[in-house]
Amino acid sequence: MVGRKPERKSAPPTDVRAHVLASATRLFAARGFDGTSLQAIADEVGVAKPSVLHHFPSKEALRASVLDNMLAHWSEALPRLLLAATAGEGRFDALVGELISFFAADTDRAKLLVREAMDRPDEVRLLLTAQVRPWQTAISEYIRKGQRHDEHFADVDAEAYVLHVINLVIAGLAVFDTFRVLLPDASVAESRARYVTEIIRIAKSSLFAGPALSAEPRDPSLEGAPNRRNGTTR
Amino acid sequence: MVGRKPERKSAPPTDVRAHVLASATRLFAARGFDGTSLQAIADEVGVAKPSVLHHFPSKEALRASVLDNMLAHWSEALPRLLLAATAGEGRFDALVGELISFFAADTDRAKLLVREAMDRPDEVRLLLTAQVRPWQTAISEYIRKGQRHDEHFADVDAEAYVLHVINLVIAGLAVFDTFRVLLPDASVAESRARYVTEIIRIAKSSLFAGPALSAEPRDPSLEGAPNRRNGTTR
DNA sequence: CCTACCGATCGGTAGG
DNA sequence: CCTACCGATCGGTAGG
Numbered sequence: 001m002v003g004r005k006p007e008r009k010s011a012p013p014t015d016v017r018a019h020v021l022a023s024a025t026r027l028f029a030a031r032g033f034d035g036t037s038l039q040a041i042a043d044e045v046g047v048a049k050p051s052v053l054h055h056f057p058s059k060e061a062l063r064a065s066v067l068d069n070m071l072a073h074w075s076e077a078l079p080r081l082l083l084a085a086t087a088g089e090g091r092f093d094a095l096v097g098e099l100i101s102f103f104a105a106d107t108d109r110a111k112l113l114v115r116e117a118m119d120r121p122d123e124v125r126l127l128l129t130a131q132v133r134p135w136q137t138a139i140s141e142y143i144r145k146g147q148r149h150d151e152h153f154a155d156v157d158a159e160a161y162v163l164h165v166i167n168l169v170i171a172g173l174a175v176f177d178t179f180r181v182l183l184p185d186a187s188v189a190e191s192r193a194r195y196v197t198e199i200i201r202i203a204k205s206s207l208f209a210g211p212a213l214s215a216e217p218r219d220p221s222l223e224g225a226p227n228r229r230n231g232t233t234r
Numbered sequence: 235m236v237g238r239k240p241e242r243k244s245a246p247p248t249d250v251r252a253h254v255l256a257s258a259t260r261l262f263a264a265r266g267f268d269g270t271s272l273q274a275i276a277d278e279v280g281v282a283k284p285s286v287l288h289h290f291p292s293k294e295a296l297r298a299s300v301l302d303n304m305l306a307h308w309s310e311a312l313p314r315l316l317l318a319a320t321a322g323e324g325r326f327d328a329l330v331g332e333l334i335s336f337f338a339a340d341t342d343r344a345k346l347l348v349r350e351a352m353d354r355p356d357e358v359r360l361l362l363t364a365q366v367r368p369w370q371t372a373i374s375e376y377i378r379k380g381q382r383h384d385e386h387f388a389d390v391d392a393e394a395y396v397l398h399v400i401n402l403v404i405a406g407l408a409v410f411d412t413f414r415v416l417l418p419d420a421s422v423a424e425s426r427a428r429y430v431t432e433i434i435r436i437a438k439s440s441l442f443a444g445p446a447l448s449a450e451p452r453d454p455s456l457e458g459a460p461n462r463r464n465g466t467t468r
Numbered sequence: 469c470c471t472a473c474c475g476a477t478c479g480g481t482a483g484g
Numbered sequence: 485c486c487t488a489c490c491g492a493t494c495g496g497t498a499g500g
Contacts, residue, residue: 016469047469047470048469048470048471050469050470050471051469051470054469
């Protein structure tokens, strides 16, 4: 009945498609797919609803594009991750660190993945099998090699371990905005630093056998790595 | 326009309120609050939509009741958990084991909590502060005591550690139905056993210092506990 | 990129 | 517990 206000946004009036994609990503992550109307997206971008459907044939297509877009960013980050995984000493730290960096850079990525896992299990199962399983297998074999050399705990279930580390990072960052009330530091950045540092510590100390970590530091050269031990006793 | 089929269900025709609550719990967990219509709930129960709204004044009230109902079950499980936490040797195993039991008994509980954390951060923040923070504080103090006796790693961030264990259990079980494709065991029960056993192992071995776990078992009496080490080398 | 509009479905109400 | 119905909003289309 009532006409919608044109309401120009601060962003350039061109590039509507990219703007729609960005708004949809934010809103799907925050409220979920079913909790987000095309009208809400159109309002944020500052266009009429049919304009959204000009760039994406349907709401379902928009959802697929949002996911594709995130996976494209992941492919972009892959080379850095591969490089980290092959570096000498701090391989493990660097690998987990890169994983965390990707999802910490934009927690919408983590939220979208967790929502998809719950809303569209079949779709995500296919995605996991195609995109994650090769990594899981490779890392698991690396872990078993370490187990034969007594570097890793003998009772680690390699495949399950990899899953739980992935879950720690992704689900952990997906709910961080909510859970951070239980880490009431001075700044959000500070509590997030604590949060991710502890993820890395848990992942590492539940894998590496050898001398107790608190007794003798394994390698002083790791101190400069993005994830340092700082013995928080609070 | 068209009339809805009455379509009796196998469950007794009385007890409609409980039936609505059960259906709503299942559907909210599986499809989310916004993805579930009152009509879908009514259809499952086998009543007309207004009958649902006779038992619950609004959809929002139904959501609150679903959450309340779950928290009531939690309160029911608390005594067993408290008992486990004060038992002698296997305290830690028993505590984490009870936490897992509660959410493994019905993964809808985990899914609902994860969905609420993402959909209603403010509400869940209040819930965390009131219901979880006291536990987090108590367990953190216990951990710091252990740290002073060199039983626990010195670099554990107690508060963050507790959060991550909670996240491992709850988010882990919330996405298990989807993630289990990456643990392709003979039966679902088998892969879930592997999955939760590894959660307990990660939680434990990232906390307890002392002799390497794979070297000398801490206490043979733990073997009978619901969570046993079985050195999965696959 | 817009206005104008479609049928379907949403949560909820009236009234019995 | 039902039928009948409400206004609002949903995703999507027509047509320019």
